[in-house]
Amino acid sequence: MKVSLFITCLSDAFYPNVGESMVRLLARYGVRLDFPPVQTCCGQPAYNSGYWDDARKTAATIIEAFDESDFVISPSGSCTGMIHHYPKLFEHDPVMRVKAEQLQAKSYEFTQFLVHVLGVTDVGATFPHKVTYHPSCHGSRLLGVKDEPLALMQQVKDMELVPLPFAEDCCGFGGTFAVKMANISGAMVTEKADHVLESEAEVLVGLDMACLMNIAGNLRYRNKPVRVMHLAELLYEGVERA
Amino acid sequence: MSSTAAGSKQSTVKQRAELALNDEFLRKAVKFTTERLRSGKKSASEEHGNWDDWRERGRQIRLHTIAHLDYYLNLFADNARANGVHIHFAQTDVEAVRIALEIAQRKQAKSVVKSKSMVTEELHLNRALDSIGVEAIETDLGEYIIQLAGETPSHIIIPAIHKNRYQIADLLSAEAGETLAPDTQILAGFVRKKLREKFLEADIGMTGCNFAIAETGSMVLFENEGNARMVTTVPKTQITLMGMERIIPSFEDLEVMATLLPRSATGQKLTVYMSAITGPRRSDDADGPDEMHIIIVDNGRSNQLGDPEFQELLNCIRCGACLNACPVYRHIGGHAYGGTYSGPIGAVLTPALNSNVAEWDDIANASSLCGACYEACPVKIPLHDMLVYLRRRKVESGNGSKLESAGMKGFSAVMGDARRMRSALKIGQFGQKLVVREGGIRLRLGPLKGWNTYRVAPSLPKHTFRDRWKEVDRDAQMKGKPLDPAVQARMEAIVKQRQQGGGHGHGGHA
Amino acid sequence: MDMADTHKEWLQQMELQSQAKQKSFIDGISAKLGRPRTEQPPVHPFRGAPDFWRTFEWTAEERIERFGANFRAAGGYVERLSDMDEVRRFISDKAVEWSAKYVVRQGQPELDELNLEDALENANVAVWNSSVDEEWKARAAEADFGVVLADYAVAYTGSITVLSSKNKGRSVSLLPTVLFAVIPAERMRTRLGEPLQQFDAIGREELPAGIHFISGPSRSADIENDLTIGVHGPGVVYALIVG
Numbered sequence: 001m002k003v004s005l006f007i008t009c010l011s012d013a014f015y016p017n018v019g020e021s022m023v024r025l026l027a028r029y030g031v032r033l034d035f036p037p038v039q040t041c042c043g044q045p046a047y048n049s050g051y052w053d054d055a056r057k058t059a060a061t062i063i064e065a066f067d068e069s070d071f072v073i074s075p076s077g078s079c080t081g082m083i084h085h086y087p088k089l090f091e092h093d094p095v096m097r098v099k100a101e102q103l104q105a106k107s108y109e110f111t112q113f114l115v116h117v118l119g120v121t122d123v124g125a126t127f128p129h130k131v132t133y134h135p136s137c138h139g140s141r142l143l144g145v146k147d148e149p150l151a152l153m154q155q156v157k158d159m160e161l162v163p164l165p166f167a168e169d170c171c172g173f174g175g176t177f178a179v180k181m182a183n184i185s186g187a188m189v190t191e192k193a194d195h196v197l198e199s200e201a202e203v204l205v206g207l208d209m210a211c212l213m214n215i216a217g218n219l220r221y222r223n224k225p226v227r228v229m230h231l232a233e234l235l236y237e238g239v240e241r242a
Numbered sequence: 243m244s245s246t247a248a249g250s251k252q253s254t255v256k257q258r259a260e261l262a263l264n265d266e267f268l269r270k271a272v273k274f275t276t277e278r279l280r281s282g283k284k285s286a287s288e289e290h291g292n293w294d295d296w297r298e299r300g301r302q303i304r305l306h307t308i309a310h311l312d313y314y315l316n317l318f319a320d321n322a323r324a325n326g327v328h329i330h331f332a333q334t335d336v337e338a339v340r341i342a343l344e345i346a347q348r349k350q351a352k353s354v355v356k357s358k359s360m361v362t363e364e365l366h367l368n369r370a371l372d373s374i375g376v377e378a379i380e381t382d383l384g385e386y387i388i389q390l391a392g393e394t395p396s397h398i399i400i401p402a403i404h405k406n407r408y409q410i411a412d413l414l415s416a417e418a419g420e421t422l423a424p425d426t427q428i429l430a431g432f433v434r435k436k437l438r439e440k441f442l443e444a445d446i447g448m449t450g451c452n453f454a455i456a457e458t459g460s461m462v463l464f465e466n467e468g469n470a471r472m473v474t475t476v477p478k479t480q481i482t483l484m485g486m487e488r489i490i491p492s493f494e495d496l497e498v499m500a501t502l503l504p505r506s507a508t509g510q511k512l513t514v515y516m517s518a519i520t521g522p523r524r525s526d527d528a529d530g531p532d533e534m535h536i537i538i539v540d541n542g543r544s545n546q547l548g549d550p551e552f553q554e555l556l557n558c559i560r561c562g563a564c565l566n567a568c569p570v571y572r573h574i575g576g577h578a579y580g581g582t583y584s585g586p587i588g589a590v591l592t593p594a595l596n597s598n599v600a601e602w603d604d605i606a607n608a609s610s611l612c613g614a615c616y617e618a619c620p621v622k623i624p625l626h627d628m629l630v631y632l633r634r635r636k637v638e639s640g641n642g643s644k645l646e647s648a649g650m651k652g653f654s655a656v657m658g659d660a661r662r663m664r665s666a667l668k669i670g671q672f673g674q675k676l677v678v679r680e681g682g683i684r685l686r687l688g689p690l691k692g693w694n695t696y697r698v699a700p701s702l703p704k705h706t707f708r709d710r711w712k713e714v715d716r717d718a719q720m721k722g723k724p725l726d727p728a729v730q731a732r733m734e735a736i737v738k739q740r741q742q743g744g745g746h747g748h749g750g751h752a
Numbered sequence: 753m754d755m756a757d758t759h760k761e762w763l764q765q766m767e768l769q770s771q772a773k774q775k776s777f778i779d780g781i782s783a784k785l786g787r788p789r790t791e792q793p794p795v796h797p798f799r800g801a802p803d804f805w806r807t808f809e810w811t812a813e814e815r816i817e818r819f820g821a822n823f824r825a826a827g828g829y830v831e832r833l834s835d836m837d838e839v840r841r842f843i844s845d846k847a848v849e850w851s852a853k854y855v856v857r858q859g860q861p862e863l864d865e866l867n868l869e870d871a872l873e874n875a876n877v878a879v880w881n882s883s884v885d886e887e888w889k890a891r892a893a894e895a896d897f898g899v900v901l902a903d904y905a906v907a908y909t910g911s912i913t914v915l916s917s918k919n920k921g922r923s924v925s926l927l928p929t930v931l932f933a934v935i936p937a938e939r940m941r942t943r944l945g946e947p948l949q950q951f952d953a954i955g956r957e958e959l960p961a962g963i964h965f966i967s968g969p970s971r972s973a974d975i976e977n978d979l980t981i982g983v984h985g986p987g988v989v990y991a992l993i994v995g
Contacts, residue, residue: 030725050633054654137612174610182692217697302798384974468985494800547784
């Protein structure tokens with residue numbers, strides 16, 4: 001059984017602790033992750049901007065990287081969601097299309113794998129903080145990851161989970177959108193951070209480092225000391241603490 | 243649509259959004275209204291229950307009708323004609339306007355009272371009527387207000403969303419010739435009285451059409467004020483402008499649309515009035531129009547037919563739920579979109595109807611692709627996907643930005659190969675040393691300018707995940723536990739099921 | 753040749769043009785859809801509401817209760833009256849309360865029996881379309897009260913359904929300031945689909961020119977989201993459920 005980690009370029013480069021937490025947490029359940037080093041980026045920036053030829057090149061790299069895997073797990077609903085676009089991306093290439101469909105069928109966002117495949121909701125974590133959760137759009141809306149993170153968080157001991165006002169609203173990241181439409185994106189992230197502050201949480205948790213980088217960047221810009229972390233980090237830290 | 247296309251060249255969505263972002267009242271008003279409508283929709287759909295089943299049913303009815311639009315539209319035309327309606331077909335906006343003006347001239351009309359119609363906005367019909375000396379009066383309260391202001395609707399359901407009561411009081415006072423207090427009751431009372439006269443003296447009533455029922459040739463209107471009923475009851479002549487895709491097969495299908503539309507638009511169980519008009523007045527009726535015309539308008543709609551990526555656009559029932567759900571719309575309002583239709587639906591519909599992706603693409607860029615529009619849509623139109631298709635078409639047609647195009651080439655060159663990605667990261671780790679302060683980057687230059695105007699950018703840590711992989715793996719295995727045989731069995735079963743063709747059941751809309 | 757004739761000729765001319773255009777217009781759609789024109793009715797497997805909805809029905813009492821709750825929530829008034837005598841008294845009392853001077857009512861036999869003409873001493877009661885040389889729309893426009901008899905009512909949406917005919921004007925439920933809709937309890941349905949399916953069953957040729965569902969007083973929230981009642985249609989609507 002080959003369970004592979006699709007780390008995503010952002011976590012690989014900027015947030016290695018997210019991958020590390022996943023590896024260590026899953027090891028506790030006897031799942032040894034495999035890491036194909038040829039993996040790069042899911043290709044979303046090019047796909048979303050309309051540069052599908054360029055997107056296909058990176059997508060092909062990902063498809064090849066996980067050709068041998070039985071399960072592919074990623075700490076991002078957005079990048080997992082991008083894999084769901086691969087069949088469309090290769091709709092005129094019968095060979096690659098089949099491979100894309102195969103990859104789609106075996107791709108899981110981290111909490112989906114934990115809850116649905118391993119059957120785990122209580123990882124035995126303790127996290128004595130006030131926490132709020134931002135459900136990232138691609139993961140929750142398009143991939144349908146809604147109940148899984150909540151099920152996991154509800155089992156964390158001593159953690160106070162407080163609602164995030166207008167939680168389902170987009171943080172304004174949107175990849176190149178944040179650069180091309182900087183002021184609209186800026187207005188959106190400012191509003192999102194306002195809501196985080198309104199929740200009075202000490203910690204903001206989520207399932208997508210791109211969104212979290214965006215919100216954390218705004219909070220830091222405003223010198224607001226809210227800790228921002230991926231749920232995998234929170235769970236592993238909580239396990240270590242327990 | 244040359245006039246709006248020209249409008250888009252005068253300014254970009256970015257510039258228009260800039261104006262909106264700096265208009266404190268506008269942003270507050272739009273936020274307040276969209277939040278009210280959005281929460282109304284949420285509670286109405288939850289109260290109704292099985293919302294996704296209804297959405298799916300609505301989608302199927304629309305898909306079916308559009309897939310057989312030739313049959314159903316033909317049937318509608320035949321039946322409406324049998325009801326005594328004069329049917330006209332207009333391929334273009336010019337043709338539709340010509341027919342409407344010809345009817346107005348033939349009837350020697352002096353004034354036309356109009357109920358809300360997005361198609362007539364699309365055709366700029368008021369201006370055309372004015373050019374032949376026919377007064378066109380919008381009678382929906384919001385539309386009347388923006389007509390007095392000389393503006394266009396900024397929201398499909400609440401056209402004057404961007405105006406406050408003081409501005410409205412000024413506009414109406416000028417019309418009244420006396421000062422009216424900025425009180426909603428007083429202002430609405432003035433409009434009621436003023437427009438009553440207009441209804442009674444108008445020669446022609448002009449409407450849009452929410453749905454047209456193929457099997458009976460009836461046209462259906464949803465509204466709250468009663469002005470659409472006025473327009474279809476009082477004047478001697480009725481002209482209805484109808485997008486060719488407004489068809490549904492039967493009254494039975496109307497139940498599904500009537501379940502989806504008002505709840506999605508305003509959170510109502512039904513609008514105050516839902517009217518089905520089947521032909522002009524019967525010979526012994528004492529009200530209703532003597533003469534009724536329906537102008538069926540294409541104006542770019544048929545370009546979506548047979549296009550697998552955009553045909554579903556024709557399923558739209560014009561409820562405005564995607565505007566209310568859209569975080570971008572909430573910040574910039576409707577006028578920033580620069581076309582007749584605003585919000586996510588406008589961002590896709592405007593270039594699709596105009597078949598000029600290249601010119602309109604900057605609107606397609608004004609989206610974070612969050613999918614809130616898709617989730618809100620009562621007939622499940624995948625607008626977020628369509629926005630990406632529009633961007634792709636612009637690139638494929640050679641109209642992409644040169645800078646971005648080069649950037650994406652670089653992106654795929656680096657990201658298509660792990661070794662190159664690794665080298666690039668090494669360069670980054672080294673190069674950032676000049677600008678990193680306390681683990682973050684605040685520099686507002688080059689590509690970081692927009693980002694760092696609102697945020698601190700993260701710096702690259704010393705080691706990437708892949709640098710640390712071997713050590714982490716070794717360490718984790720030392721502390722690891724064995725795999726539960728039951729879990730192992732489950733995983734094997736999943737793999738097996740997948741090989742037999744299943745396995746798509748763990749999420750994802752695609 | 754007078755105007756009417758030339759206009760008629762023009763309409764005929766337009767009719768011919770339209771029929772020719774229809775063929776090319778519809779053929780164009782078939783071509784875009786990439787297949788020959790369909791002449792046969794396509795199989796429509798998704799017609800109407802989902803199956804689970806079709807069997808949904810409230811009891812008679814529940815229908816009345818739900819209708820009332822919905823209609824009130826929309827800003828309307830609801831009265832449960834035992835018979836037409838009570839209806840007569842109710843409207844008479846309101847006429848005194850409002851000092852109503854002009855009343856217009858539909859010409860249905862049930863409303864004839866109400867005999868509002870005698871009951872409303874200080875008001876002029878006009879019966880819709882009861883004479884040929886009257887400006888009926890003007891009569892309705894000046895009326896303080898309009899009185900109609902509902903053809904159906906729908907509990908789930910809180911709606912009254914009125915159909916037009918010779919003695920049932922569309923203006924009567926629209927132009928007066930206050931509307932009274934008399935609803936015989938047995939005409940109360942649960943779902944919107946019930947009357948709508950009736951219209952399919954009645955068929956094109958027998959449908960009235962106007963079918964109107966009315967779910968409360970005329971309203972608008974176009975000025976700063978502030979709800980305003982009675983923008984164009986009646987601002988006060990009474991649903992009088994009888995029996």
